[in-house]
Amino acid sequence: MSIKSASNDYPLLTHLKERWSPRAFDNRFIEPAKIRSIFEAARWAPSGFNAQPWYFITGLKGDETYDQIASSMVDFNKLWATQAPLLFVAIAKETGPKGEPNPTALYDLGQSIAHLTIQAMEEGLYVHQMGGFDADEIRDNFDVPDGYKVVTLVAVGYLGKPDTLHPNLKPMEISPRERRKAKESVFSGKFGISSNLF
Numbered sequence: 001m002s003i004k005s006a007s008n009d010y011p012l013l014t015h016l017k018e019r020w021s022p023r024a025f026d027n028r029f030i031e032p033a034k035i036r037s038i039f040e041a042a043r044w045a046p047s048g049f050n051a052q053p054w055y056f057i058t059g060l061k062g063d064e065t066y067d068q069i070a071s072s073m074v075d076f077n078k079l080w081a082t083q084a085p086l087l088f089v090a091i092a093k094e095t096g097p098k099g100e101p102n103p104t105a106l107y108d109l110g111q112s113i114a115h116l117t118i119q120a121m122e123e124g125l126y127v128h129q130m131g132g133f134d135a136d137e138i139r140d141n142f143d144v145p146d147g148y149k150v151v152t153l154v155a156v157g158y159l160g161k162p163d164t165l166h167p168n169l170k171p172m173e174i175s176p177r178e179r180r181k182a183k184e185s186v187f188s189g190k191f192g193i194s195s196n197l198f
């Protein structure tokens with residue numbers, strides 16, 4: 001249990017209870033076998049028509065890919081995410097085999113990252129996703145083809161110490177996580193009418 005453990009109302013798997021998105025990462029490198037396992041988890045996620053519309057560009061701290069990913073971040077994210085030993089870009093293929101739009105591509109990409117995140121917990125690793133970056137810069141730097149949407153950046157690593165963070169970021173690192181109640185999201189009968197299961 002930590003300050004970040006979910007204060008869940010109903011039972012949860014331990015990895016779901018304990019998962020959170022840290023900003024302080026340890027500078028310890030990640031064993032390559034663990035990196036392979038987290039992408040294996042992404043690979044085995046379900047997807048519409050089994051299209052597997054997820055693609056990833058990975059950078060390890062010290063390599064050029066890492067630096068290019070980091071340089072696309074908004075300043076706020078640069079403050080913390082450049083501590084992480086692994087950064088990657090998450091990309092969705094927006095069309096199916098005949099060039100038709102794939103309406104679930106983003107959903108499927110998100111689900112693959114969700115699976116990756118839980119496998120990461122099993123490996124002792126933490127994941128922090130980011131929307132704050134310049135997707136056009138990523139597209140240009142990595143020659144991402146048309147029809148592929150650059151969606152998020154993701155930082156992965158072992159937990160670090162909150163004291164290593166910029167002082168503005170530390171309070172977020174040591175405050176509890178919050179969620180609205182399930183009944184505010186789970187409806188029955190009509191949108192907005194809470195299910196009586198909760």
Ligand SMILES: Cc1cc2nc3c(=O)[nH]c(=O)nc-3n(C[C@H](O)[C@H](O)[C@H](O)COP(=O)(O)O)c2cc1C
Nearest residue numbers: 019020021022023077128129130131132133152177
């Ligand atoms: C798609 C997505 C984009 C996010 N973008 C950012 C970001 O740019 N910077 C950041 O510090 N956190 C970002 N986050 C992290 C969220 O703020 C965080 O997941 C949320 O506050 C819930 O906290 P928890 O993951 O610790 O439970 C993002 C998360 C997701 C899923």
